[in-house]
Amino acid sequence: xxxxxxxxxxxxxxxxxxxxxxxxxxxxxxxxxxxxxxxxxxxxxxxxxxxxxxxxxxxxxxxxxxxxxxxxxxxxxxxxxxxxxxxxxxxxxxxxxxxxxxxxxxxxxxxxxxxxxxxxxxxxxxxxxxxxxxxxxxxxxxxxxxxxxxxxxxxxxxxxxxxxxxxxxxxxxxxxxxxxxxxxxxxxxxxxxxxxxxxxxxxxxxxxxxxxxxxxxxxxxxxxxxxxxxxxxxxxxxxxxxxxxxxxxxxxxxxxxxxxxxxxxxxxxxxxxxxxxxxxxxxxxxxxxxxxxxxxxxxxxxxxxxxxxxxxxxxxxxxxxxxxxxxxxxxxxxxxxxxxxxxxxxxxxxxxxxxxxxxxxxxxxxxxxxxxxxxxxxxxxxxxxxxxxxxxxxxxxxxxxxxxxxxxxxxxxxxxxxxxxxxxxxxxxxxxxxxxxxxxxxxxxxxxxxxxxxxxxxxxxxxxxx
Amino acid sequence: xxxxxxxxxxxxxxxxxxxxxxxxxxxxxxxxxxxxxxxxxxxxxxxxxxxxxxxxxxxxxxxxxxxxxxxxxxxxxxxxxxxxxxxxxxxxxxxxxxxxxxxxxxxxxxxxxxxxxxxxxxxxxxxxxxxxxxxxxxxxxxxxxxxxxxxxxxxxxxxxxxxxxxxxxxxxxxxxxxxxxxxxxxxxxxxxxxxxxxxxxxxxxxxxxxxxxxxxxxxxxxxxxxxxxxxxxxxxxxxxxxxxxxxxxxxxxxxxxxxxxxxxxxxxxxxxxxxxxxxxxxxxxxxxxxxxxxxxxxxxx
Numbered sequence: 001x002x003x004x005x006x007x008x009x010x011x012x013x014x015x016x017x018x019x020x021x022x023x024x025x026x027x028x029x030x031x032x033x034x035x036x037x038x039x040x041x042x043x044x045x046x047x048x049x050x051x052x053x054x055x056x057x058x059x060x061x062x063x064x065x066x067x068x069x070x071x072x073x074x075x076x077x078x079x080x081x082x083x084x085x086x087x088x089x090x091x092x093x094x095x096x097x098x099x100x101x102x103x104x105x106x107x108x109x110x111x112x113x114x115x116x117x118x119x120x121x122x123x124x125x126x127x128x129x130x131x132x133x134x135x136x137x138x139x140x141x142x143x144x145x146x147x148x149x150x151x152x153x154x155x156x157x158x159x160x161x162x163x164x165x166x167x168x169x170x171x172x173x174x175x176x177x178x179x180x181x182x183x184x185x186x187x188x189x190x191x192x193x194x195x196x197x198x199x200x201x202x203x204x205x206x207x208x209x210x211x212x213x214x215x216x217x218x219x220x221x222x223x224x225x226x227x228x229x230x231x232x233x234x235x236x237x238x239x240x241x242x243x244x245x246x247x248x249x250x251x252x253x254x255x256x257x258x259x260x261x262x263x264x265x266x267x268x269x270x271x272x273x274x275x276x277x278x279x280x281x282x283x284x285x286x287x288x289x290x291x292x293x294x295x296x297x298x299x300x301x302x303x304x305x306x307x308x309x310x311x312x313x314x315x316x317x318x319x320x321x322x323x324x325x326x327x328x329x330x331x332x333x334x335x336x337x338x339x340x341x342x343x344x345x346x347x348x349x350x351x352x353x354x355x356x357x358x359x360x361x362x363x364x365x366x367x368x369x370x371x372x373x374x375x376x377x378x379x380x381x382x383x384x385x386x387x388x389x390x391x392x393x394x395x396x397x398x399x400x401x402x403x404x405x406x407x408x409x410x411x412x413x414x415x416x417x418x419x420x421x422x423x424x425x426x427x428x429x430x431x432x433x434x435x436x437x438x439x440x441x442x443x444x445x446x447x448x449x450x451x452x453x454x455x456x457x458x459x460x461x462x463x464x465x466x
Numbered sequence: 467x468x469x470x471x472x473x474x475x476x477x478x479x480x481x482x483x484x485x486x487x488x489x490x491x492x493x494x495x496x497x498x499x500x501x502x503x504x505x506x507x508x509x510x511x512x513x514x515x516x517x518x519x520x521x522x523x524x525x526x527x528x529x530x531x532x533x534x535x536x537x538x539x540x541x542x543x544x545x546x547x548x549x550x551x552x553x554x555x556x557x558x559x560x561x562x563x564x565x566x567x568x569x570x571x572x573x574x575x576x577x578x579x580x581x582x583x584x585x586x587x588x589x590x591x592x593x594x595x596x597x598x599x600x601x602x603x604x605x606x607x608x609x610x611x612x613x614x615x616x617x618x619x620x621x622x623x624x625x626x627x628x629x630x631x632x633x634x635x636x637x638x639x640x641x642x643x644x645x646x647x648x649x650x651x652x653x654x655x656x657x658x659x660x661x662x663x664x665x666x667x668x669x670x671x672x673x674x675x676x677x678x679x680x681x682x683x684x685x686x687x688x689x690x691x692x693x694x695x696x697x698x699x700x701x702x703x704x705x706x707x708x709x710x711x712x713x714x715x716x717x718x719x720x721x722x723x724x725x726x727x728x729x730x731x732x733x734x735x736x737x738x739x740x741x742x743x744x745x746x747x748x749x750x751x752x753x754x755x756x757x758x759x760x761x762x763x764x765x766x767x
Contacts, residue, residue, distance in 0.1 A: 109527045135527075197530055216530040245538055247531045266531050299511055299542055303535045353507075357514060362532050 050453035052440055056120035056128065059444040062090055062451055063130055064458055065115025069099040071132055071185075073143060074460075090451075090460050094143050096185035099134040111136050117202050119211070121224075129188070131211060135198040138213050140189035140224060146182045150174040194220050194230045201250045207258040214251040217244075219263060219281075233281045234263060234273065249307050249364075256316045268305030270321060272332065288319070288330050290337045300352040300361065308364035313373040314445075320376060322367040325349060327378050329390065342388045342395065345380045347418045347429045360434050368443045368450075379438025382427065383454045384414055400438060400452045400459040411461065505552060508543055515540045 047068030054063050062074040075093035102111040113134055121129040127144035152174040156162050197215035204211045212233070213220050219234035234251075238244050251263035259275045271284035292301060304324035311320045318339075319330045325346055328338035344365075348355060355361040360381075367378040379385045380397070388395045397414045417426035440453040449462040515536050547553040 107527070111527075198527070244534060245541075247534050249531060266535055299508070299539055302538055302542070306531070306535060353511070356511075359518075359532075362529070362535070 048456035050440060050456060050458060051114050051116060052118050053442040053451045053453050053458070054118045054120060054130075055442050055444050055451070056130070057122045057445055059446055059449070061093065061120070061128060062442065062460070063118045063120065063132075064451075064453065065098065065118050065132055066456070067112075067114040069097055069101070069113030069115060069134065071096055071098045071115060071118065071130075071141070073128075073130075073185075094183040094185050096141070098132045098139060098141065098187075099137065102136075116199055119202050119204050121204055122208060124208075131202050131204065133199050133202050133213060136192065136195055138191040138199070138202055138211075138222070139187050140191075142186045142188045144184055144186075146184055147179060148176045149179050151177045189224065189227050191222055191227050191230065194222075200248070201252065203252045203261070205253045205258050206256055210258075212251055212253060212261060214248055214263065216247040219248065219251050219261070221275075231279070233261075233275060233279070235280065235282060236265075250310045252310055252312055254316055255312050255314060262310055262312070262319060264307035264310045264321060266306040267302065268307055268323060270307065270310060270319065270330070286332070286335050288321075288335050288338075290328070296349070298352065300356060303356070303361055304352065309366040311367055311369055313369050314371065315373055318373065320367050320369065322365050322378055324361060324363075324365075327367050327376060327388065329376070340390060342376070342386075344378055344386055345384075345416070347416055351429070355434075358434065360437075363437055363439060365437075365439050366441060368441055370443050370448065371446045377441060377443060377450065379441055379452070381434050381437050382432040383436040383438060384416075385438045385441060385452055400454045400457075401436075402457075505550075508547070512540060512543045512547075515543070 047066065047070075049067040050064050051067055052063075052065040055061070056063070060076050062076075064072050064074075066072075071094075072092060073094040074090035077089045077091060098115055099113040101113045103109075104111055111134065115132050116134060118130055118132045121131070123129075127142050130141050130143070132139055132141060151158065152172050154163075154168060154171055154174075155165075191213070195213065195215040195218070197217050199213050199215050201214040202211060203214075209225075210221055210223050213222065213230070214234075217235065217237040218232055220230040221233045222230045234248070236246065236248060246265050246267045249264050249266055251261060254260035254262070260272060261275070261281075262270055262272045264270045267289075269287060269289035272286035272288070273281035274285045275281060277283075277285070292305070307321045307323050309322040312318070313320065313329075317332060319332060321328045321330065321338075322344075325348060326344060327342045329340040329342075330338045352361060365379050367376060369376055374391055375387055375389050377385060377387045383400045384397050385400060386395060386397050397416070398411050399414050412425075415423075415426045416432070417423065417428050422428055436454060438452055438454055442451045444450070444462075447462070449460065452459045452461065518536050519533065519540070544553060547556075
């Protein structure tokens with residue numbers, strides 16, 4: 001049955017706007033800031049922890065998934081002449097329970113309802129479609145508006161109860177009446193039972209007919225219309241599981257070439273595959289791996305080289321990879337090394353043992369491109385996130401927290417003090433809060449609007465330069 | 467019934483009435499004292515990694531990526547220690563220690579403790595039975611304890627590494643003939659319900675691995691012993707340790723085995739194999755007996 005939700009603001013809080021876009025000028029902020037406020041409730045339950053954030057292709061909608069299996073969709077307000085300052089605010093549009101916890105009776109294990117990824121389909125009619133997935137099952141959701149309903153049935157009354165036929169004395173034709181706007185979310189397809197291991201990625205193909213779902217060892221290709229069959233196109237499961245030393249960590253379709261996909265591994269490599277070559281894409285067309293720097297080799301080298309996220313640039317020319325300490329941009333035409341490497345938080349290199357002990361070394365950070373592929377963004381600890389301008393080579397560290405920012409204020413660049421004298425406002429490495437991590441973020445496809453998830457809080461920052 | 471794993475002191479093993487015990491232990495104590503802090507750090511990293519692999523997330527399937535990365539780290543450390551010769555020293559000292567009956571009992575006791583905890587644990591963390599975990603005291607002492615863990619670390623890891631909890635209850639004590647038989651059946655597509663292509667020929671072979679992981683979960687030593695014993699659980703738990711346990715790969719086997727083959731998967735794959743030779747059905751029957759056996763253990767009846 002469809003899930004109806006009113007257009008009510010819910011528990012999301014929103015921080016002050018980000019200062020970004022023109023990252024050249026860290027010192028003098030010529031940027032104008034626009035606010036995006038959402039009403040604020042104060043729950044902080046674990047189920048509310050946001051596990052994925054994604055704009056739709058037009059940027060009109062922003063979806064978040066959380067650990068409790070819920071999806072919350074925000075919609076951008078239309079620009080109105082009367083309230084120009086409210087342009088571009090994101091308000092809750094729809095909330096629904098996408099996945100429920102399940103219990104696998106054969107293995108005596110729970111299947112978490114946490115939403116691992118959401119991917120939107122481009123809009124083709126009045127309704128919106130998105131794919132959401134937990135560890136095992138992908139679902140296609142249709143989100144549609146209803147602002148009319150038929151009224152005046154003969155055989156049932158307004159509440160839906162069947163009327164006693166003997167009381168019906170006349171016939172009438174039902175008419176459509178306007179109602180308050182209702183947004184319904186309906187599960188249109190459920191793609192299940194295709195993954196033995198945990199799904200870490202989904203990616204919609206540019207043909208808009210197929211998509212891939214990826215777990216630790218396999219990539220499966222689906223047709224959006226067909227739920228009882230999928231094709232396995234990458235399988236790295238060894239014959240002898242004793243030999244397993246590498247898993248797939250992410251996969252994505254090329255944004256334009258519908259036959260090309262890339263997948264990353266826990267060993268720090270990316271393989272590009274062409275589905276035209278053969279049905280099972282176990283042999284790659286291209287293999288991207290940077291040779292290890294022997295001077296920095298340690299027992300943690302492999303772990304920190306494990307790629308946690310890959311993203312093709314919008315242009316399709318580049319591929320970005322995120323490993324524990326760096327973000328790398330690769331030119332698809334050059335496999336030997338990345339064209340750019342950005343240090344996200346190199347000051348952690350000396351703390352790898354502690355980070356291994358507290359498991360933070362296994363945190364999977366995501367990375368995103370801006371619409372023009374000129375700036376890349378990724379998260380860090382202490383609710384910091386970083387942006388790198390690929391052209392000017394400048395970078396900035398910002399913080400997503402309410403305490404440190406006032407509404408309508410420009411977000412102040414942050415700095416981590418790496419030793420020596422700590423300047424005012426700098427944060428020392430030891431005082432970083434490793435429980436506050438920005439793993440998930442998203443960038444509007446065209447404009448400079450970013451969404452940053454800090455545990456159970458969503459911050460939407462925008463930069464309006466007028 | 468069984469005492470908890472007690473902290474062994476280096477002097478204890480030195481006091482044991484084993485003939486060659488004293489002599490063998492002396493060189494290792496010398497070696498121990500010569501270890502640099504790097505080696506100690508490396509050792510503590512190894513300990514930490516083995517513990518991480520041991521932690522049982524009984525409710526939710528553990529993260530395969532994390533397990534693989536930790537296992538690779540352990541393997542790296544082991545390789546380096548092997549090159550150093552440190553690994554040999556550890557295993558030597560331990561095998562000498564094993565010569566004494568008392569040591570064997572200790573190790574077996576520790577295993578039993580692990581078994582008990584694994585069965586009893588539902589969502590709580592598995593306690594670390596080896597004193598190495600909370601060890602303090604003189605480096606020599608720590609080293610021995612750790613040494614025990616190095617080989618017995620193999621033992622420990624075989625009991626309940628992090629990953630295999632998801633594999634319970636797998637099959638148990640498979641016959642080697644099962645592997646050969648399944649070689650013929652490689653063409654069978656066992657994955658038909660999940661994928662349109664690709665056959666799971668590896669999975670049949672991995673039933674052997676699954677048996678190991680199941681056993682690891684339940685803390686038996688049966689891992690390399692192919693013959694399923696119809697004897698009570700006690701006997702199985704205390705069967706002889708195969709020398710191959712010193713091989714860290716045995717340790718790693720447990721965590722990396724296929725998570726998906728439960729007992730019912732086994733039954734399904736059996737049925738999907740069509741007419742099979744008599745010997746395989748015999749082994750299946752004994753496997754099913756083992757299955758009941760495991761279920762009893764789980765249920766704790």
